[in-house]
Amino acid sequence: MDDFERAKIIYDTYGATSYEDLAPTDPGYDVYADAIRSGCRHKAGGARVLDLGCGTGRWFHCLENIRFLVGVDASRPMLAIAKDRLRRADQKSNGQCFPYALIEADIRSISFAPEGFDFIYSTGVLGEYVKLDDYMLKSILMWLSKGGIAFLTIVDRYYYKLNSYPYISMRNRFLKLLIRDFFENFSIATSSFSRLFSSNILRRIVSLHDYSNIYMTEHDITTLLTRISYQSRSNIYSFHDRKHLHLGILLTKY
Numbered sequence: 161m162d163d164f165e166r167a168k169i170i171y172d173t174y175g176a177t178s179y180e181d182l183a184p185t186d187p188g189y190d191v192y193a194d195a196i197r198s199g200c201r202h203k204a205g206g207a208r209v210l211d212l213g214c215g216t217g218r219w220f221h222c223l224e225n226i227r228f229l230v231g232v233d234a235s236r237p238m239l240a241i242a243k244d245r246l247r248r249a250d251q252k253s254n255g256q257c258f259p260y261a262l263i264e265a266d267i268r269s270i271s272f273a274p275e276g277f278d279f280i281y282s283t284g285v286l287g288e289y290v291k292l293d294d295y296m297l298k299s300i301l302m303w304l305s306k307g308g309i310a311f312l313t314i315v316d317r318y319y320y321k322l323n324s325y326p327y328i329s330m331r332n333r334f335l336k337l338l339i340r341d342f343f344e345n346f347s348i349a350t351s352s353f354s355r356l357f358s359s360n361i362l363r364r365i366v367s368l369h370d371y372s373n374i375y376m377t378e379h380d381i382t383t384l385l386t387r388i389s390y391q392s393r394s395n396i397y398s399f400h401d402r403k404h405l406h407l408g409i410l411l412t413k414y
């Protein structure tokens with residue numbers, strides 16, 4: 161089972177039931193709102209926006225000055241909530257909501273025309289469920305127009321290691337090994353596997369999987385940016401929520 165299938169298991173169950181209620185709302189998240197608002201505003205005449213791993217569309221309320229929006233996510237139930245959110249916004253504005261498309265797909269395998277977006281953002285996905293590697297970053301920069309902006313969040317690996325590992329009990333370590341063994345040895349279709357467990361239990365089982373190989377340090381990110389040597393300017397900063405320290409990357413392509 162790969163990272164994509166694992167994310168689907170978590171969000172097809174958890175997303176459909178409790179993501180909207182449990183999604184964190186710490187003040188640290190104001191950073192997201194500010195970055196998304198200014199990412200949209202920079203483009204005169206309206207921005208073409210791509211939300212990678214849009215989930216339930218938790219940040220759609222920050223979108224302004226939009227020509228159109230494309231949201232991509234692995235999970236159909238998460239997208240159903242996002243669609244409902246946009247439908248309600250459209251009703252509220254008497255049909256004045258911007259055009260949009262919500263696509264169920266893996267952000268690692270989807271492709272778009274070069275320079276098709278003026279603002280691309282991804283919160284809680286890259287460096288958390290999907291590795292931000294050369295391929296992913298080059299794709300984002302390729303899809304971005306000249307002068308376009310990207311805002312990406314990543315979980316800080318140092319912080320995760322320092323703060324979480326000492327507290328993982330022996331029991332959890334043992335459970336992790338069992339679960340990893342289970343996933344790696346049985347190729348069970350996501351849907352039939354999901355039906356065996358309640359959504360809460362399933363979420364807890366899958367979240368015991370160790371995603372920390374996907375998390376990054378600021379050094380990893382600057383090395384990656386230097387290595388791909390795309391024409392871009394970047395700014396990396398960190399901010400907290402109640403669970404992780406996140407690194408925010410603001411990229412401008414030129």
Ligand SMILES: C[S@@+](CC[C@H](N)C(=O)[O-])C[C@H]1O[C@@H](n2cnc3c(N)ncnc32)[C@H](O)[C@@H]1O
Nearest residue numbers: 167171213215218233234235266267283284289
């Ligand atoms: C923590 S949620 C974040 C959702 C939203 N961006 C937000 O900030 O509320 C992670 C989302 O990433 C999606 N996801 C994880 N891996 C994915 C992949 N490979 N392709 C597309 N979506 C993915 C999940 O389905 C889930 O909706």
